[in-house]
Amino acid sequence: MSEDTIKEITDFSGYKGVWVFAEQRDERLKNVGLELLSVGRRLADKLREELVAVLLGHKVEELADELSAYGADKVILVENELLKRYTVDAYVKALAELSLKYKPSILLIGGTLKGRELAPRLAARLGTGITSDCTDFDIDEEGYLVQIKPFGKLMAEILCRTRPQMATAKPNIFKKLEQDRSRKAAVIREEVKISPEEIHTKVIKVIEVTNNPYENIENAERIVAGGRGLGSKENFKLIYELADVVGAAVAGTRSVVDRGWLSANQQVGQSGKTVAPKLYIAVGISGGAYHTVGMQNSEVIVAINKDPNAPILQMATYGVVGDLFKIVPLLIEKLKRIQR
Amino acid sequence: MVPSKSLKIVVCIKQVPAVPDMKIDPATHTLVREGVPSILNPWDKIGVEEGIRLREKYGGEVTVITMGPPQAKEAVLECLAMGADKGIILSDSTFAGADTIATAYTLSMQIKKMIYDIIICGRLAMDAETGHVGPHLAELLGIPQICYVKRVDVDIDRERVIAHREVEEGVEIVEAPLPVLLTVMKGLNEPRLPTLKGVIGSRRKEIRVINSSELGGDMSKYGLKGSPTSMKKVFPPPLRKPKMILQGDPKEVVESLVQVLLREK
Ligand SMILES: Cc1cc2nc3c(=O)[nH]c(=O)nc-3n(C[C@H](O)[C@H](O)[C@H](O)COP(=O)(O)OP(=O)(O)OC[C@H]3O[C@@H](n4cnc5c(N)ncnc54)[C@H](O)[C@@H]3O)c2cc1C
Ligand SMILES: Nc1ncnc2c1ncn2[C@@H]1O[C@H](COP(=O)(O)O)[C@@H](O)[C@H]1O
Numbered sequence A: 001m002s003e004d005t006i007k008e009i010t011d012f013s014g015y016k017g018v019w020v021f022a023e024q025r026d027e028r029l030k031n032v033g034l035e036l037l038s039v040g041r042r043l044a045d046k047l048r049e050e051l052v053a054v055l056l057g058h059k060v061e062e063l064a065d066e067l068s069a070y071g072a073d074k075v076i077l078v079e080n081e082l083l084k085r086y087t088v089d090a091y092v093k094a095l096a097e098l099s100l101k102y103k104p105s106i107l108l109i110g111g112t113l114k115g116r117e118l119a120p121r122l123a124a125r126l127g128t129g130i131t132s133d134c135t136d137f138d139i140d141e142e143g144y145l146v147q148i149k150p151f152g153k154l155m156a157e158i159l160c161r162t163r164p165q166m167a168t169a170k171p172n173i174f175k176k177l178e179q180d181r182s183r184k185a186a187v188i189r190e191e192v193k194i195s196p197e198e199i200h201t202k203v204i205k206v207i208e209v210t211n212n213p214y215e216n217i218e219n220a221e222r223i224v225a226g227g228r229g230l231g232s233k234e235n236f237k238l239i240y241e242l243a244d245v246v247g248a249a250v251a252g253t254r255s256v257v258d259r260g261w262l263s264a265n266q267q268v269g270q271s272g273k274t275v276a277p278k279l280y281i282a283v284g285i286s287g288g289a290y291h292t293v294g295m296q297n298s299e300v301i302v303a304i305n306k307d308p309n310a311p312i313l314q315m316a317t318y319g320v321v322g323d324l325f326k327i328v329p330l331l332i333e334k335l336k337r338i339q340r
Numbered sequence B: 001m002v003p004s005k006s007l008k009i010v011v012c013i014k015q016v017p018a019v020p021d022m023k024i025d026p027a028t029h030t031l032v033r034e035g036v037p038s039i040l041n042p043w044d045k046i047g048v049e050e051g052i053r054l055r056e057k058y059g060g061e062v063t064v065i066t067m068g069p070p071q072a073k074e075a076v077l078e079c080l081a082m083g084a085d086k087g088i089i090l091s092d093s094t095f096a097g098a099d100t101i102a103t104a105y106t107l108s109m110q111i112k113k114m115i116y117d118i119i120i121c122g123r124l125a126m127d128a129e130t131g132h133v134g135p136h137l138a139e140l141l142g143i144p145q146i147c148y149v150k151r152v153d154v155d156i157d158r159e160r161v162i163a164h165r166e167v168e169e170g171v172e173i174v175e176a177p178l179p180v181l182l183t184v185m186k187g188l189n190e191p192r193l194p195t196l197k198g199v200i201g202s203r204r205k206e207i208r209v210i211n212s213s214e215l216g217g218d219m220s221k222y223g224l225k226g227s228p229t230s231m232k233k234v235f236p237p238p239l240r241k242p243k244m245i246l247q248g249d250p251k252e253v254v255e256s257l258v259q260v261l262l263r264e265k
Helices: A031-047 A065-069 A086-100 A113-124 A236-246 A254-258 A309-313 A324-339 B042-058 B070-082 B100-112 B133-141 B194-201 B252-265
Strands: A019-023 A050-059 A074-079 A105-111 A137-138 A143-152 A154-160 A165-169 A186-190 A202-208 A222-224 A249-252 A279-283 A298-304 A319-320 B007-012 B016-019 B037-040 B060-067 B088-089 B118-122 B145-155 B160-167 B170-177 B180-184 B206-210 B230-237 B244-247
Touching: A019 A031, A031 A050, A031 A065, A031 A105, A031 A137, A031 A165, A050 A065, A050 A086, A065 A074, A065 B133, A065 B145, A074 A086, A086 A113, A086 A165, A105 A113, A113 A186, A113 B100, A113 B133, A113 B145, A113 B160, A143 A165, A143 B070, A143 B230, A186 B118, A236 A279, A236 A309, A236 A324, A249 A319, A298 A309, A298 A324, A309 A319, A319 B252, A324 B252, B007 B042, B016 B070, B037 B070, B042 B060, B042 B070, B042 B145, B042 B180, B060 B070, B060 B100, B070 B088, B070 B194, B070 B206, B088 B100, B133 B145, B133 B180, B145 B170, B160 B180, B194 B206, B244 B252
Parallel strands: A019 A050, A019 A105, A050 A074, A074 A186, A105 A165, A222 A249, A222 A279, A279 A298, A298 A319, A319 B244, B007 B060, B007 B118, B060 B088, B088 B206, B118 B180, B145 B180
Antiparallel strands: A137 A143, A143 A154, A154 B230, A202 B170, B016 B037, B145 B160, B160 B170
16 A cells, blocks of 8 residues: 555544553553653654553552653553453453543553553554554654564564554563653543443463573573574573573574474564563574564674574674584583683 | 354464565565465464364364455365364455454454354464454454463353463463453464365365455455555664674684673673
8 A cells, every 4th residue: 555545534633642551560560661651752752742651550659650750741540449450351441441532642552461462452442553563663754653563574664544553562672761750740540430340351360470580581681592503402401501601591583482492481582572681692593583673682692603694693793603512512611610 | 142052163264374484575565475385374273173172072163264365265174174164264355455453354244243152363373473363353243352372161051261361470260251252372282183084074064255245344444445554665674783703713712702791791
């Protein structure tokens, strides 16, 4: 579709403001909401509109300070016992009513599992479009939200011709702003009427799993990641050994997760997690775009690959060309010696 | 909906390109599907398997439905060979170029005409990996959704589904009344392979192909025209410039690597 047809029916004058959904659990904010406030800030400044954080929960008023410290101009707060614990029915209802009342132009939602089921249901209720897993945003000359995400081996720019323009983005894609505790956002309290009968999908029980520290890759400062170059599940013991000496979590590509060499929550990339550690060591990974979108914001990237043309070597801070089965054992030995 | 003691199950399936890194047509900015082998989206295969297992346990009927080009029939036949009872293909040039909203609208127009207790979608489709269609569809049909399902039980007498679903903090056990839409995760089951008997039997099963005029509905909501989102352009991803490439004797390479890493912190 050509650009003029994308934008054919366009009186959006009633729609203003950039909204970020501030997901919380147990009265603690998820990082992804704070991260989205940083990109939201940039978009709102470019549009000269307000940046609004939407906070749903029960007894969560204090969190408004944190949202303003991270960039929100305004916090819309809905407190209700039925919003204490997330349910898709109650949360969609609250967000839909607020959106219909205030008509935001842009609505960003963190791509957590909950965000990823909530956002598309909300979009359908509002009769608007939605783009998943964006890795960047911009505003074009006409004030449209440019939604950027990987597509095949390329990046795509997607526009939406309905309002609000909705998108999700994964955790760790954007960097939080520096906290500024002197900022004070206006807090607007809203009521949303929800009755227990409207919550059709009821939570009976939650079985919490404590993550194996190797698998806690979203919060790790260092990560050692392995790819298909490892050749077998057994050979991953090399990766775990390196992770132990470096003090790192263990991650991998989809190819290795599909083969059952690592568990699904260790997958980095488009259909896995996004990470941005201080150090990312990629071993036997080719560097397909679907993998690299998940780790390209890492501060230092070390890649070990025997193929000098592997794309991962193009993006690494330090690219090592060589056989991982020679390099990694030497590296482990050397690091152990230094630590002694 | 007529209360039933057996289950009417609808599984939404999609044929996707088999290759992991697909091509994009530079002119239309849509996926190039010609000449690319297609498979049944792996999550949908899990959906079909679960539908069949539920039918085996509680009785009833499994209908698979897809919106797609005529060759989507291959994917439907595969599901029938596995054991699904009927197939529906929504196929019309008007449906082409749909984004997830337009796709869900199209599916909803057909499903609204049917009697159903459980609708099953994949957690994602392998081509664009949005996972939007399930929740969109549940909303358009006005029924509850349970996403990321790893286990399903049905309480037939109370007409409720009890499911285990994955969330960040672990597993949530949830309950919802029928009719309900589920999106299914890998690991829910191990899909069966079609048997020879299944394959032969599948040829006698009913496959309906429905076009836009038979489907009815609001024509402006179908396909490219009905899609709120569209792709404006594509461009190559930005490359990070490498700072240093190390190669040669492994011992020396490791030596230099450790040196530079120590300097980094
Ligand atoms: C829609 C979609 C979503 C996707 N999502 C993801 C995702 O979330 N995450 C993800 O990772 N991928 C994803 N992929 C797949 C992705 O495109 C790549 O196919 C995948 O990342 C490649 O994994 P790999 O690097 O482990 O394997 P390969 O591409 O096979 O690379 C193995 C590398 O190891 C090197 N090697 C082999 N032996 C040695 C040795 N002895 N020493 C040193 N080097 C060696 C080889 O030179 C090669 O470069 C997705 C694909 C699609 C289509
Ligand atoms: N064209 C389609 N026809 C039928 N079902 C679909 C279609 N597209 C998506 N789905 C269903 O929605 C799920 C999620 O797809 P997606 O939102 O494209 O990631 C798939 O696993 C299917 O169950």
